[in-house]
Amino acid sequence: MSNVINRCGWCGTDPLYTAYHDKEWGKHVKDDKTLFEFMILESAQAGLSWITILRRRERYRKAFANFDVHQVARFTTEDVERLVQDQSIIRHRGKIESAIKNAQIFIAIQQEFGSFYNYLYSFMPNNAPIVNNLTSLKDLPIESEQSKAIAKDLKKRGVKFFGSTICYAYMQAVGMVNDHLIDCDFRF
Numbered sequence: 001m002s003n004v005i006n007r008c009g010w011c012g013t014d015p016l017y018t019a020y021h022d023k024e025w026g027k028h029v030k031d032d033k034t035l036f037e038f039m040i041l042e043s044a045q046a047g048l049s050w051i052t053i054l055r056r057r058e059r060y061r062k063a064f065a066n067f068d069v070h071q072v073a074r075f076t077t078e079d080v081e082r083l084v085q086d087q088s089i090i091r092h093r094g095k096i097e098s099a100i101k102n103a104q105i106f107i108a109i110q111q112e113f114g115s116f117y118n119y120l121y122s123f124m125p126n127n128a129p130i131v132n133n134l135t136s137l138k139d140l141p142i143e144s145e146q147s148k149a150i151a152k153d154l155k156k157r158g159v160k161f162f163g164s165t166i167c168y169a170y171m172q173a174v175g176m177v178n179d180h181l182i183d184c185d186f187r188f
Contacts, residue, residue, distance in 0.1 A: 006185045009137050016054055022186050028129055028175035032116045035174060036106055037067040040099050042170040043161040044090050050169070052090075059088035064099065069110075073103035098160035105157050123150050124176060131178045140179055143168045 011021035029035060041060060045053045053060075063086055065071035083089065083096045106116055113119040121127045123146050134140060147168035154162050162170070171177045180187035 006183050008179075008181050008184050008186075010140070014051060017051055020054055025173060026175050026178045026180055026186075026188075030117055032069070032106075032110060033067060035116050035120070036069045036072075036103070037061075038170055038173050039102060039106065039162070040064055040067060040072075042166050042173065043098060043102065044092075044095055045169070046095070046161045046163075046166055048090065056089055059086075063089050069103050069106050072100060073107055075100045075103075095161055102159050102162070105154070105159050109157070120150065120176065123153075129176050129178060134179055134181050135183070136181070141168065144171070144177070146176070147171055 007018060007021055011017040011025075029038070041053050041057065044056075044060065061067060063083055080093065080096055080100070084091050084093050109119045110116050113122065124130065130144075130146070132141070143164040147170075148164045150171075151162060151164040151167040154167070168177075172179050178187065
């Protein structure tokens with residue numbers, strides 16, 4: 001019996017990255033708090049590597065009120081100035097301001113659909129996650145028809161830093177799509 005663990009090759013051997021791959025990536029998230037957390041984190045990632053954001057995740061949690069969407073939606077210009085000075089997060093003014101605006105839009109979507117989860121899954125075939133049968137990292141998609149549609153709708157609502165590629169990464173993170181390679185031990 002082999003002790004070799006098969007993982008999707010993108011996570012490498014960094015313990016933080018492999019823990020994220022093994023315990024979170026692709027797991028079906030249903031609660032809006034976690035969906036909001038990943039919206040903040042994925043938006044912060046735009047133009048950066050995911051490991052850069054993972055390494056700052058706990059600092060983002062502290063900076064963004066434990067990802068409480070209602071608190072973040074009430075952040076003021078003083079909060080923006082405080083966060084722009086916070087060296088523990090990505091200090092991009094546009095991303096910080098958009099996180100606040102995105103929180104306000106997130107709440108409006110919750111009110112319209114009953115939950116952000118309901119909104120997201122209204123774009124999904126059969127209102128269920130998609131399981132892709134990928135055999136190689138080169139087959140890993142960077143967007144889908146669903147990510148394009150969600151990103152387009154969110155943009156129309158005013159969401160920033162959440163184009164179709166970021167949206168697809170978000171969908172992978174929260175289990176809307178399962179892109180674990182078929183030989184990955186963490187495929188479910």
